[in-house]
Amino acid sequence: MMLSIRNIVKQYAGHRALDNVSLEVETGIIFGLLGPNGAGKTSLIRIINQITAPDSGEVYFNGEKLNQSHIERIGYMPEERGLYKKMEIGEQLVYLARLKGLEKTNAERRIKAWFEKLGMGDWWGKKIEDLSKGMQQKVQFVSTVLHNPELIILDEPFSGFDPVNAEIIKDEILELNRKGATIIFSTHRMESVEELCDSIALLNLSHKILDGPVKSIRNSYRNNTFKVEFSGKLDFNGTEPFELLQHTPGEETELIQIKLKENHTVNEVLQYLIPKVSIQKLEETIPTMNEIFIRKVNQNRK
Amino acid sequence: MNKTLLIIQREYLARVKKKSFILMTFLVPGLILAMYAITYLIAANSDSLNKTREIKVIDESGVFAGKLKDHKNIHFSSLSQSLPEAKKAANKNEDLFILSIPKNFTDKNSVQIFSKKKPNFALVNEVETQLNTIATGNNMAAAGIDVVKLSGLKSNISAETKQLTDEGEKDSNLASAYGIGVASAILIYLSLFIYGAQVMRGVIEEKTNRIIEVIVSSVKPFQLMLGKILGVGLVGLTQFLLWIVLSTTVTNIAEKAFTKHETAVEQSNQTQIKGGKNSTGQTQPPIGNPVMSFMKSLEGVNYPYIIGCFIFYFLSGYLLYSALFAAVGSAVDSETETQQFMFPITLPLLFTYILSFAFLVNNPDSSLAFWLSVIPFTAPIAMMVRVPFGVPGWQLALSMVMMVAGFLFTTWVAARIYRVGVLMYGKKASYKELAKWFFYKE
Numbered sequence: 001m002m003l004s005i006r007n008i009v010k011q012y013a014g015h016r017a018l019d020n021v022s023l024e025v026e027t028g029i030i031f032g033l034l035g036p037n038g039a040g041k042t043s044l045i046r047i048i049n050q051i052t053a054p055d056s057g058e059v060y061f062n063g064e065k066l067n068q069s070h071i072e073r074i075g076y077m078p079e080e081r082g083l084y085k086k087m088e089i090g091e092q093l094v095y096l097a098r099l100k101g102l103e104k105t106n107a108e109r110r111i112k113a114w115f116e117k118l119g120m121g122d123w124w125g126k127k128i129e130d131l132s133k134g135m136q137q138k139v140q141f142v143s144t145v146l147h148n149p150e151l152i153i154l155d156e157p158f159s160g161f162d163p164v165n166a167e168i169i170k171d172e173i174l175e176l177n178r179k180g181a182t183i184i185f186s187t188h189r190m191e192s193v194e195e196l197c198d199s200i201a202l203l204n205l206s207h208k209i210l211d212g213p214v215k216s217i218r219n220s221y222r223n224n225t226f227k228v229e230f231s232g233k234l235d236f237n238g239t240e241p242f243e244l245l246q247h248t249p250g251e252e253t254e255l256i257q258i259k260l261k262e263n264h265t266v267n268e269v270l271q272y273l274i275p276k277v278s279i280q281k282l283e284e285t286i287p288t289m290n291e292i293f294i295r296k297v298n299q300n301r302k
Numbered sequence: 303m304n305k306t307l308l309i310i311q312r313e314y315l316a317r318v319k320k321k322s323f324i325l326m327t328f329l330v331p332g333l334i335l336a337m338y339a340i341t342y343l344i345a346a347n348s349d350s351l352n353k354t355r356e357i358k359v360i361d362e363s364g365v366f367a368g369k370l371k372d373h374k375n376i377h378f379s380s381l382s383q384s385l386p387e388a389k390k391a392a393n394k395n396e397d398l399f400i401l402s403i404p405k406n407f408t409d410k411n412s413v414q415i416f417s418k419k420k421p422n423f424a425l426v427n428e429v430e431t432q433l434n435t436i437a438t439g440n441n442m443a444a445a446g447i448d449v450v451k452l453s454g455l456k457s458n459i460s461a462e463t464k465q466l467t468d469e470g471e472k473d474s475n476l477a478s479a480y481g482i483g484v485a486s487a488i489l490i491y492l493s494l495f496i497y498g499a500q501v502m503r504g505v506i507e508e509k510t511n512r513i514i515e516v517i518v519s520s521v522k523p524f525q526l527m528l529g530k531i532l533g534v535g536l537v538g539l540t541q542f543l544l545w546i547v548l549s550t551t552v553t554n555i556a557e558k559a560f561t562k563h564e565t566a567v568e569q570s571n572q573t574q575i576k577g578g579k580n581s582t583g584q585t586q587p588p589i590g591n592p593v594m595s596f597m598k599s600l601e602g603v604n605y606p607y608i609i610g611c612f613i614f615y616f617l618s619g620y621l622l623y624s625a626l627f628a629a630v631g632s633a634v635d636s637e638t639e640t641q642q643f644m645f646p647i648t649l650p651l652l653f654t655y656i657l658s659f660a661f662l663v664n665n666p667d668s669s670l671a672f673w674l675s676v677i678p679f680t681a682p683i684a685m686m687v688r689v690p691f692g693v694p695g696w697q698l699a700l701s702m703v704m705m706v707a708g709f710l711f712t713t714w715v716a717a718r719i720y721r722v723g724v725l726m727y728g729k730k731a732s733y734k735e736l737a738k739w740f741f742y743k744e
Contacts, residue, residue: 013738046725049519050519051515051725052725053743055743071519071520074519076515076516076519077516078515078519080512080515081512082508082514082516083511083516084507084511084513085507085511086316087316095308095312096516096517096520099308099309099517099521143516
C-alpha cells in the first residue's frame with residue numbers, strides 16, 4: 001500500500017477542512033482524488049506533502065509512518081503553479097531538484113534528458129517570465145518528476161495546457177506510472193481523469209463519500225438501462241420486458257433508451273425485439289463518473 | 303548538503319548578481335574618490351591663491367599710510383599716482399589691485415578696490431579687516447584707550463578635551479565621535495530598512511509567484527524563512543565588507559596621489575594662522591580645507607572597535623527586524639497591503655533615529671540613552687550613536703546579550719506566523735488573524 005490515510009481531522013479556525021477521512025492508495029495505480037471545490041482535497045494533499053500536519057489521524061507511506069525522509073520520494077505539482085520569474089530555468093530546476101535531495105550533477109543530467117524528451121532543448125538559460133503559460137507548465141512538470149518520485153501528486157494537472165501539450169504530459173504520466181510510480185490526480189473535472197484512473201475517492205464537504213476502483217463503482221451504479229438502435233417500426237403497448245425511458249426517432253434508424261423490468265434479462269429483450277425490428281446496436285448505459293459524482297454530491301447536500 | 307544552506311546560497315547569489323548590487327558596491331568608494339577629487343581641486347585652487355598680489359594704495363586720508371601690513375601673498379605699497387592713471391596701469395596687469403581710500407573713508411562704499419580680475423574673497427576680507435583694525439585703533443587712541451593694553455585684555459580660550467583611560471590621557475576628539483555616531487545611526491537605520499524590505503519583498507514574491515507551495519513541499523517553512531533572512535543578511539555583510547575594502551584601497555591610493563597638495567595646503571594653513579595673528583592680533587579660524595581637517599580628526603579613531611560594533615549591531619538588528627519583515631510579507635498578498643503592519647515595526651527605528659540627532663548624540667551617557675541601547679528594538683541605532691563616545695564594557699555586553707535574545711525571540715514569533723501566512727491566500731490579514739496563526743498547532 002503506497003499510502004494509507006487513517007481518520008484524518010484537520011480543523012481550521014471556523015471550519016473543519018477534513019472530517020475523519022480515511023483512504024488507501026495502492027502501490028502502482030493511478031488514483032483520482034475527486035470532489036468539488038472546497039471539499040478538502042488541497043488540505044489532504046498538503047498533509048500528505050507534510051506542508052501541514054493533521055490535528056488527528058495518521059498517514060502511512062509505504063507502511064511507515066509519514067516522516068521527513070519521505071519528502072524526497074514524493075513529487076507534488078500544486079494547482080497554483082509557480083516558479084521564480086527571474087531565475088534561469090536550468091538553474092531553477094537544479095535548485096528545486098537539490099531541495100528534493102538530488103545531487104547537482106545528477107540533477108543537471110536528468111534535466112537535460114527531460115528537455116530532450118519534451119522538446120525544450122534550448123530553454124536552459126531562459127527565464128520563466130519569457131515563456132508562455134503552457135511552456136511554464138512543462139517546466140513545472142519537469143520540476144515535479146525530476147527526482148524520480150515514487151508517489152506523484154498532481155493537483156488539477158491538465159488545467160492550463162493546450163490539448164497537444166496536455167496529451168504529451170498525459171503520455172509522460174502514463175509512462176511514469178508504467179515504470180512504477182504511483183500517481184494521485186486531484187481534480188474537480190471528472191471527465192479529464194476518468195479514463196486514466198484505476199481507483200478514486202470522492203470528497204465532499206470535508207467527508208469522503210465514496211471510494212474504490214472505478215470499474216466497480218461504475219458497476220455498482222448500473223441500473224439496467226440500455227440504449228438500442230434499430231430500424232423498422234416498433235409499437236409500444238406495455239407488454240415489453242422493459243420500460244421505455246426515451247425514444248428518439250431518426251430518418252433511417254431509431255434510438256430508444258430502456259430500463260429492464262424486474263426479473264427480466266437482456267436476452268429476453270432481444271428475443272422480444274428481434275422478430276419486430278432489425279437491431280443495429282445494443283449497449284448498456286453505465287453512468288459516467290461525472291454523473292455518479294453529481295448524483296452523490298447532490299444526495300450529500302440533502 | 304543541508305537544505306537551508308542551499309536556500310541561503312540561492313538567495314545570496316540571486317541578489318549579488320543583480321546590477322543594483324554591483325552599482326551600490328562601487329558607488330560608495332566612488333563617492334570617497336570624489337571627495338578626494340574635491341580636496342585636490344581645493345588644494346589646486348589654493349595654489350592660485352598663493353600667487354602674490356600687488357595692492358597699490360592711494361591714500362587720500364593719510365590715516366592708513368604705511369600701516370597696512372603685507373600678509374601672506376598680499377603685498378601693499380603706496381602709490382602717488384592719480385587714480386585714473388593707476389586704473390590704466392591696473393587694466394594691463396592682472397595681479398595689480400588699486401585700493402583707493404578717500405578722505406571721507408568712513409562713508410559707505412567710499413573705499414574702493416579696482417582691478418582687471420575680480421578680486422577674491424580672501425583678499426577683500428583681508429583688506430577690510432586691516433582697514434577696520436587700523437581705523438578702530440585710531441578711534442580708540444583718539445578716545446584715549448591704549449590699544450596694546452586692550453588687546454592684552456582680550457582672552458581667547460579653547461578647551462582641549464582629554465579623556466582619562468587606563469592607559470593614561472587620551473585625546474578625545476568630540477567632533478569625530480559626533481560625526482561617527484551620527485553616520486553610524488544613519489547607516490544602521492538605512493541598512494535595516496533596505497535589507498529588511500528585501501526580505502519582505504522576497505517573501506511576497508514567493509507567495510504571489512505561488513512557488514512557495516512547491517518549496518514548502520521540500521523544506522520546512524522555517525528553513526525557507528531562515529535561509530532567506532541569512533542569505534540577504536550575507537548580501538548586506540558582503541556589501542559592507544566590499545565598501546570597507548574598496549574604500550580603504552581608494553583612500554590609500556588617493557592619499558599617495560595627493561600627498562604633495564595636502565602638505566601644501568597644510569603649510570599655507572599654518573602661515574595663514576601666523577600671519578593673521580601678527581598683522582591683526584586676532585585669531586582667525588583656518589579657512590583652508592574643512593574636508594582635510596575633518597579627516598585629520600578621524601585619524602585617532604579606533605576603527606576595528608567601531609567597525610566590529612557596527613557589524614554586530616547591523617547583523618543582530620537585521621536578524622531581529624528582518625524576521626518581523628518576513629512575517630509581514632507572509633501575511634499579505636501584495637506589497638501595497640503591508641502598510642498597516644509596517645508602521646508599528648518601523649516606529650521604534652524611526653523614533654530612535656530621530657532621537658539620535660536630537661538628543662542621544664549630545665547626551666550619550668544619559669539614562670535614556672542607556673535604556674534605548676539595551677532595548678533590542680532600539681539598541682542597534684542607539685548603541686551605535688554611543689559607541690564612538692565610549693561605552694562601559696558591561697553596558698555593551700548587556701546590550702549585546704539583549705540583542706541576541708531579542709532576535710531569537712522575534713525569529714520564533716515570526717516563524718510561527720510565517721508558516722501559516724505563506725499558505726494563506728485571499729484572506730485580508732488583521733492582527734487578530736495573525737494572533738490566531740501564531741497559536742495554530744502546526
